[in-house]
Amino acid sequence: MSAQKVLSVIDVSSAYGDFVLLEHITFTIKRGDIFIIMGGSGCGKSTMLRHLIGLKRPYKGRVLYGDKDFWAGDEEDRQQIMRRAGVLYQSGALWSSMTLTENVALPLQRYTDLRPAAINELVEFKLSLVGLDGFGDFYPAELSGGMRKRAALARAIALDPEFLFFDEPSAGLDPVSSRRLDELILELRDSLGATVIIVTHELASIYSIATNAVFLDREAKTMLATGNPKTMVRESTNPVVRDFLTRGTGKPPEWMYE
Amino acid sequence: MVTLRLTGCWKSSCSIPELDHILQQIPDDTPALRITCDRSLVWDSILAVFLNRLLTYCRNKSIATNLSDLPSGVRTLLALAQKSSNRPPKATGRPGFVYRLGTLTINIFTQGKELVNFTGEIVLSLMLLVRGKTYFRFRDFFYFLQNCGADALPIVSLISILVGVILAFVGAVQLRMFGAQIYVANLVALSMVLEMGAMMSAVIMAGRTGASFAAQLGTMQVNEEIDALRTLGISPVSYLVLPRMLALICMMPLLCIYADLLGIAGGAIIGTGMLDFSFYEYIMQTKSAIHLDQISQGLIKSAVYGVLISFSGCYQGMNSGRSASAVGEATTSAVVLSIVLIVVSDAIMTVIFSL
Structure with missing residues (x-):
């Protein structure tokens, strides 16, 4: 169980028109991993995520969920796979014309046969998991940024997903909320048994929760390193990776050893 | 146990x-x-x-x-x-009648105040503009001239020709009973010049340009672009609203003349094709039917419509809420408000001109 590969990316290249962004990206994610896709701004982290969640077809290469080729099938097959995944978008992407309850309920209405009463109860429970019980009647515009993010997390875990994708989860959050969100991600992973894939450049999160990671670079147009970031920072000889992981100081920050 | x-x-x-x-x-x-x-x-x-x-x-x-x-x-x-269990206080249940009436009244008053404020701000920035003391983007102005003028010609052409054809057709059927078919030319020319040219181009522009103004400004409000202008000390009204309003006010009379002309051409198609007048005959009859003051009535109307359309578009956009649905609401109410204002002001102006 521990070493089961659930998601592999094999020799993927991505391009916008003629502009090649990334080439020869290969990594595998194991069940229960907290896998971080990191790199500087504009290196293609978010594009990589879009390849994984079916929003953008890679220019070349394969994405395997288990042993199913994600991009070989048609839209329907991809939807079948994405039903097992939850995505937390960078700014939440809650539907602004719907209350939190309606937001969280939509995936359940779409994919389960539960009765409305049961859906309501489940929604209220999911909201209480992220600390937002009682906020069901609020519209996204009435919430603070951090609350919006947690509400979006409640929507992402509505279907008890096997895969949880996060795009910059701590962007726009204060350090404390950001750490709480990290803890929440860990707790949810443990209880739901999900595999978590995070796109971020937040070093604090990278060191505290990652079990595995890939480092993408804009100049090299490819990946420079994979592995646990704590090992990476000590063992990588690549100056770009070292600079990134030590914020340009050359020394790993002390708090990462907590 | x-x-x-x-x-x-x-x-x-x-x-x-x-x-x-x-x-x-x-x-x-x-x-x-x-x-x-x-x-x-x-x-x-x-x-x-x-x-x-x-x-x-x-x-x-x-x-x-x-x-x-x-x-x-x-x-x-x-x-x-x-x-977690710190429930926030959210008032549930429907508030009473008196409460709702009171809220409604207060809302109407605040909205009225906002409207007056907005109008005042426009007038003030216009005065600053005349004295050359405000930041005005001529590039934007020319872009909007193109956008509300030349880019609107295809749709205005189509609608005006068809309106001319419809007027001529309806008129021909009635006037034939009196043997007065030649007056179709008068009917088409007068109604295009006095009413339909201005009115139809205004309705098109309300749906086309007024809505896009509201959507643009509303989205800028969502992205905090308008706040960014304010903190720079640039008045959003003179920077965003004035170029739009002035461009539409300049272009509406031109569109109106164009619509008049094409409407008359549409009438001529029916006049020469169905009623067997020669083209020359039809044009001479048209020329004798309309006078310059009638044409200028239509032009004045269309300039007023230009003010009303751009005002309601910009007002709704600037006062939009900060969500996708709020921008949608702003766009809808911009179009509804402009059409209501167009019809009401048309009635008032028609009465004034006929005194």
């Missing part, structure tokens, strides 16, 4: 037992409830929801619970769910 043993499938795809049914089997004087499971248990959040309700019930009845035999995932979920 009562023991509740969970087995089998506890997923949202399986049917799970009713909680009330289980609660009935727990005697009231039970001191403790122990929940266990066996290896056949498969679960998802539905189980956690079920247990959460059961635990709440037990807490209210002060029955101690023991969950230590459950899978650790379930226990973590339950702990998370129990941890």
Whole structure:
């Protein structure tokens, strides 16, 4: 169980028109991993995520969920796979014309046969998991940024997903909320048994929760390193990776050893 | 001590037992409830929801619970769910009639105040513009001239020709009964010049340009672009609203003349094609039917419509809320408001001109 590969990316290249962004990206994610896709701004982290969640077809290469080729099938097959995944978008992407309850309920209405009463109860429970019980009647515009993010997390875990994708989860959050969100991600992973894939450049999160990671670079147009970031920072000889992981100081920050 | 043993499938795809049914089997004087499971248990959040309700019930009845035999995932979920509980005060239920009436009245007053404020701001920035003391983007102005003028020609052409054709057609059927077919030319020319040219181009521009103004400014409001201008000390009204308004006010009379002309051409198609007048005859009749003051009436109307359309588009956009649905509402009300204002002002101006 521990070493089961659930998601592999094999020799993927991505391009916008003629502009090649990334080439020869290969990594595998194991069940229960907290896998971080990191790199500087504009290196293609978010594009990589879009390849994984079916929003953008890679220019070349394969994405395997288990042993199913994600991009070989048609839209329907991809939807079948994405039903097992939850995505937390960078700014939440809650539907602004719907209350939190309606937001969280939509995936359940779409994919389960539960009765409305049961859906309501489940929604209220999911909201209480992220600390937002009682906020069901609020519209996204009435919430603070951090609350919006947690509400979006409640929507992402509505279907008890096997895969949880996060795009910059701590962007726009204060350090404390950001750490709480990290803890929440860990707790949810443990209880739901999900595999978590995070796109971020937040070093604090990278060191505290990652079990595995890939480092993408804009100049090299490819990946420079994979592995646990704590090992990476000590063992990588690549100056770009070292600079990134030590914020340009050359020394790993002390708090990462907590 | 009562023991509740969970087995089998506890997923949202399986049917799970009713909680009330289980609660009935727990005697009231039970001191403790122990929940266990066996290896056949498969679960998802539905189980956690079920247990959460059961635990709440037990807490209210002060029955101690023991969950230590459950899978650790379930226990973590339950702990998370129990941890938070600071309910915010959200007024529920429908407020009374007096309350709603009061809120409505206050809203009407604040809206009226905002409207006056906005108008005042426009007038002030216009005065600053005349004295050359404001930041005005001529590039934007020329872009909007193109956008509300030349880019609108195809749709205005289509609609005006068809309106001319329709007028001529309806008129021809009636006038033929009196043998006065030649007056079709008068009918088409006068109604295009006095009313339809200005009116139709205004309705098109309300739907086309007024709506796009509201959507642009509303989206800028959502992205905090308008706040960014304010903090730079640039008045959003003179920077964003004035170029749009001035461009539309300049272009509306031109579009109106164009619509008049094409409407008359549409009438001529019916006049020469169906009623057997020569083209020359039709044009001479048209020329004798309309005078310059009638044409200028139409032009004045269309300039006024230009003010009203761009005003309601910009006003709704600038006062839009900060969400996708709010921008949609702003766009809708911009179009509705401009069409209402167009018709009302048309009635007023027609009365004034005929005095």
